[in-house]
Amino acid sequence: MARTPQSYSSSVWLQLAALLLGAVFINAVMLAVQPIVSAVLLYVSVNIVLLCTGAYTLWFSIRIQKIYMADADKLRSAVALLEDKLELKASRDDSPAAALAKVTSQVTHLLKRDQEVRHLVRVQGLIDHELAVGNRVFFESKLQHYLSDQSEVGYGAVYIVQLSHPEISRAGIKQVSRLKGCVDVLNGIAAGYADTVIARLSDTDLVMLIAGLSGKEMEKLGDRMAVLLSRASCFADCAGQDVLHIGYAGYQREQTSYQILSEADMALKTAQLHGPNAAFGFILQSDKPQAKGSVWWRSELNKALQEQRFALSFQPVFSWHDGEIIQHEVLVRLQSNDNGQIPAAIFLPMAHNCGLSSQIDQHVLIKTAKLCAADMGNYSRCSVNISIQALLEPQWWQWLDHMVISGQLEPDTLALEITEHHLLKHYKQLRKSLIKLHTLGFALIIDQVGLVIDNAVYLDELPLESVKLHPSVVRNIDQHLEQQLFVRGLIASYAGKSIRVLATGVELEAEWQVLQKLGIAGGQGFYFSQPMNQIITQSQL
Template sequence: MRKITDILSTKGKWFLIALAIVYFGIGNLLITTIAGIEQYAYAKTVAQQLAERYAIMPSSSSQSSSLITPTVANYSILVDGELIWHKSNLSESEQSLSLYHFSFDAQKLTVHVALISLYAQYKWVFISFNLLGIGLGLLGYISGRLLFLPSILSLNRIEGWARRYLNEPQHHFKAQSEDFLLEHALEKLDQAKYAAQLHPHTVDAYIRGQTFLDNDTGIGNRIFFDHRLEALLNEPEIDSHGAVYLIQLKELDLVQMQGGNDEVEQLLALFINIIDKYLKDHQDAVFARRSDLDFAILMPHISLTEAEKVAEKLVRLCNRLNVPEYADTDNFFHVGVAYFQANDLPYQVLAEADMALRAAQLQGPSNWFMYDKGAIIKDMAKGSVRWRTAIEKALQREAFVMLFQPVIAIEDELPHHNEVLARMRDEHANLVNASVFLPMARKCGLVPQVDKLIITKTIKLLEYEEGYVEMCSFNLHCDSLNNKEFVDWLIAHLEAHPKACERLIVEIQEYYLVQQSESLKSILARIKATKVKLLVDHVGLYVVNTQYIKEHNIDYLKVHRSIVSNIDQRPENQLFIRSLQGACANTQVKIFALGVENEQEWETLKQIGITGAQGHYFTEPLEQFEPFKTRY
């Protein structure tokens, strides 16, 4: 590939040479040729006239009618070689200008005719002609240097950078002139590309924010909230329950009209700050803005009694707002609550919450309302003391059952690894889902003991089934990682079983990892040192920064089911996964998806190009490995 300047300089050089040849060479030759023909014809005519008239000077009427009329310098007539007449029209000093001579013989009569050269006769014309050519040439050269050469050199720099960039993608372009916008644009684009490669989490966070965040407040938007609610209600093998709270700031429009945007922004910032602080104690809660006046909170895995307490707390928190005097403080906000259980439809839950909101508004001053949901599952109504007793008994009996769900690789549709899913067997021999007993275990401070039991069972299985069982992953909860005694036990236990560690994957929730990144850094490094791999799950459940991917040397990411659900119909969720792939560029991180329920979702994920997926589309959680071994 040749440079633009090489082409321009080569062709331009030959073009200028050709132009000079044409102008100076062919131009002068053409004029000289025409003049010579004219002089020859004229001299011949004069000689013939003189021969006929002997010594008679030719009259002007006998001269050529050409535009260029030659001038006779002198002539001589000889008869039999003897000069009989000589006539000169020039002085002696001008005789040297007689350059063209013509002789004519007729019957012993010889006539010599000398004409003045056209270069001599029209010398200033010829000088002016050549000076004009030289001037135009110099003008073209200077103009080219001033106007075109900088542009050509700029193109040369750009093409030189492009040639080097093809061989060295890390090479950066630096603009060398302030006069060319193209160079500056390329430099900025190159800087932006480098920044995106250096900090891909910023690009990923931007795409997440544009898709799932409210532009004015920075919290989740309607899409964000609806996806989380739908994923929670449709999550298989989990007895979903909880509450949805709709909070409407009814007088916010009045504040907008009376106080302007600044006062609205201050009021919203205070409201969001108050709610965020309260929700820190409810790690699974989702907070979002559904419209200009409406906000929503999703509180999963709480009982009906707890849902009522949360509603009362929200009312007390909202009463802390500094409402302007011109607004109706008694009717500034209202809260509608809908309690949901498994198999409820998302639109029904939201419709019930909206109806409860209208009922609260009809009742008068700022308050909350919830319709009677009816009988609640008895297990959900257990008190903390009864839950503690049930979990402690299960730990003593080691009454925790492990189920396994394969994560299928797209490349060969074989299991990449198996996730260990814990179930607790209660006193009635019923299996209780982890989503039910783990929140209560957390309240009772028993999560580290539960994790110890699951880890011990998993490692025993890997050692017993050595050479047959694929890699296994298990969830490690933040409560356990914050317990120094547990961490010391975990590291010692892993170091005691090095072969099993090579097939172990620890799963940590994305939100917890981001929130406690600094405190977890050394702990995760110690875990990685045992050759255990790290997987971050629940990716996409919250809008967080993905800088942790490189900070903690993560091996795998697992996208949350709220992103995977109906992904074939949701381009914004497809964009999210592609942004995640961009954040993982230049790393060895593999991306998996959780919650694949049908072929359309599976095919879409294949097209996007992730590593694998997990869900009921492939198989339900199993108590052993063999069934899905034979299936795939």
């Protein structure tokens, strides 16, 4: 081990002290025998000590100088090597400290740039950079998801907003400004609905999808959008009153995205014939299955809680590395009185409107915990989706604390999933609460990543274990380079943070092969297993 200057200093002074003590001891002995001889010896010994001290001091100074010179040379060599790798222009007059400060500044700059590049790669293929919303590829993938996925509400509306007089001068600066103003208005409207998607279809067209919107609501919203958009401040400098038109069409599951967009485009052309700032749409006659009023839903959901008619199913999530089961996601269905099953996509929005989401979350957590406790150790943990409404209620947190303290909930057997687009809307309110969940021992998972394109502000602040891709990002990913680029950038943004990226909705082998090449950590979907009535072990597959 190399000796430090401090160790050399201690050694020198210890030796001098020993020499001085030896001289004092000899002089004391001689003083008792011969006083004159003792005086001579004292004089000689003091001079010897002084000479030794001077010699040691000189030697110590030379030694320290050599050590520091060697360390400075090593530091200069290391800094020079870093400067070469970072392509910095070095100055001979720079001290090692100044050179090191330059290197530190450059490394900080490169780290920041690396984060920006990763975010750019993440969204490059799916975003319109002028408006900071999704592009046509992004929107069509989301629309296809809502038209085919059984877990989503099977109906809704698509609105196309088109500027009436595109700007052709000044490189379309005014046009982009007006489109940005329209996007701000649409974001305000979208805030009132659970599931929305906003994107840019073309140079002058915006599109918005709203899931779960019925015929009458669709028509009212179309007229409201026309009024709000035409009065937006971005059109204040327009010479005429005719600034935009809106066409909309209702959709149902199993239709094609081409059919829906074609109908919305036809409605847009009809709106143009109706006059300035008009809205027109094609509404499906039977677009709202299981249509019931809020009073019926409140009564039905309360009865279902009392009678425990919420059925749980479990879909395993498999690891890419070894094929083992990582966890089971808990899926919820409502058993109706006529022995039918209502999917969560139908009853959960109604539960939210009736203020019953947190009670349903409590019921599902308790039921899942009992199943886990019944056969502990034979299978992996379960993950449960938690509503934003529950996380925002103080009463729910009191209940959770009690359940954990009493041992009725074992955090290490449960992971809690939070939907990304809901998290982003309420992030400031939820950040501390989510950190508390982790402190209690629950693993945190962000679900439906990729449904919206936005900065993941939570990435560096939440102790996440995993994120799960939205099924629309996964579907047919082998055929779409844009989606592959998105997933690659997403995985890169989580690199080094020990956060797994999982895929949901995997249905085809070709999709799974591409996802593995992109670096995905695991996946779930019909390609692996359908949801089952019980939790299974690896050996039961």
